[in-house]
Amino acid sequence: MSETVYKSVLPGVPRIESPAFRAELPHFGLSEAEQAIATKLHVDGFAVIDFEDVEFDQRVDRIRASLIPRLGADLNDPESDKTRGDRRIQDAWKFDEDVRAIAVNPAILNLLSRLYGRRAFPFQTLNFPVGTQQAVHADAVHFSSLPERFMCGVWVAMEDVPAEAGPLFYAPGSHRWPIVSNSLIGRRGYASQLESAQEPYADAWNAMIAAHGASTETFLARKGQALIWCANLLHGGSPQSDPRLTRWSQVTHYYFEDCIYYTPAFSDEALGQLQLRDIVGIDDGKLRPNSYLGTPLPAQLPPLQKRSRMGRLLRKIVPRRSGN
Ligand SMILES: O=C(O)CCC(=O)C(=O)O
Numbered sequence: 001m002s003e004t005v006y007k008s009v010l011p012g013v014p015r016i017e018s019p020a021f022r023a024e025l026p027h028f029g030l031s032e033a034e035q036a037i038a039t040k041l042h043v044d045g046f047a048v049i050d051f052e053d054v055e056f057d058q059r060v061d062r063i064r065a066s067l068i069p070r071l072g073a074d075l076n077d078p079e080s081d082k083t084r085g086d087r088r089i090q091d092a093w094k095f096d097e098d099v100r101a102i103a104v105n106p107a108i109l110n111l112l113s114r115l116y117g118r119r120a121f122p123f124q125t126l127n128f129p130v131g132t133q134q135a136v137h138a139d140a141v142h143f144s145s146l147p148e149r150f151m152c153g154v155w156v157a158m159e160d161v162p163a164e165a166g167p168l169f170y171a172p173g174s175h176r177w178p179i180v181s182n183s184l185i186g187r188r189g190y191a192s193q194l195e196s197a198q199e200p201y202a203d204a205w206n207a208m209i210a211a212h213g214a215s216t217e218t219f220l221a222r223k224g225q226a227l228i229w230c231a232n233l234l235h236g237g238s239p240q241s242d243p244r245l246t247r248w249s250q251v252t253h254y255y256f257e258d259c260i261y262y263t264p265a266f267s268d269e270a271l272g273q274l275q276l277r278d279i280v281g282i283d284d285g286k287l288r289p290n291s292y293l294g295t296p297l298p299a300q301l302p303p304l305q306k307r308s309r310m311g312r313l314l315r316k317i318v319p320r321r322s323g324n
């Protein structure tokens, strides 16, 4: 990042989410097109871009062919109901070179690093053959960082998405609302168990949408378009009204270097009880240390994070959640 000579007065917040964004934007060394993306993310919490990859169409064909045997052969049948069951594959990058190539796309990594002011790296992929029909949520309850907001999702359309195929939806500007944490909803998270890591927060998210009178937008994507969303943007998958359709897409989740990575749904920040994550970068396959202000976290971690016998036992009782 050549523009790192510029020192923000607020390095603990992503550049695009900085309260001093308007004053700082000209100093970030962004092109005009990048400034437009940055401003869109700052104002609305999402931005649509074209996914730059000359091999994209071939990758999509290969990914479909490689994932269908794992997901169900009926995905090839034009008349079948494709929405039955939990249709998604997490971390296919581990065995599929094309999924990995999409996750480590150099243009995306470069752009995100410049928009956030810290080096971006991908850590999770999700591949969907159909609409997720997921209720509205912010990804920040699953994966967050300290300092907060250094996480984002990039959703890539692997085919055109009509309204009937369960397009992605989101509430523009909702990333600026308070991050719904356990402390905000009066819940203890550490060592808790949940069927769904989003469920405890659903009432709060819906109440904020109602209080703001906010409307949601859907993304009727063209194949090869990508949508970046901020960690706290409320989003989900619309109902898929035509179950015969497919909606092939890939989400890659990105973190940024020199942060502490943890799961807020199972943490109580005020008590220093963090469900830390052992994050592996998809780019180099290496563990990314939890790090704060340039210094890796000390080895002395609270019991649940220790690789001790007791820690392993506790992990069995309180499994780590890694969904989206
Ligand atoms: O693709 C969708 O419908 C939503 C996916 C999503 O929310 C996520 O991966 O975080």
Ligand SMILES: [Fe+2]
Residues within 6 Å of the ligand: 137, 138, 139, 235, 324
């Ligand atoms: Fe999500």
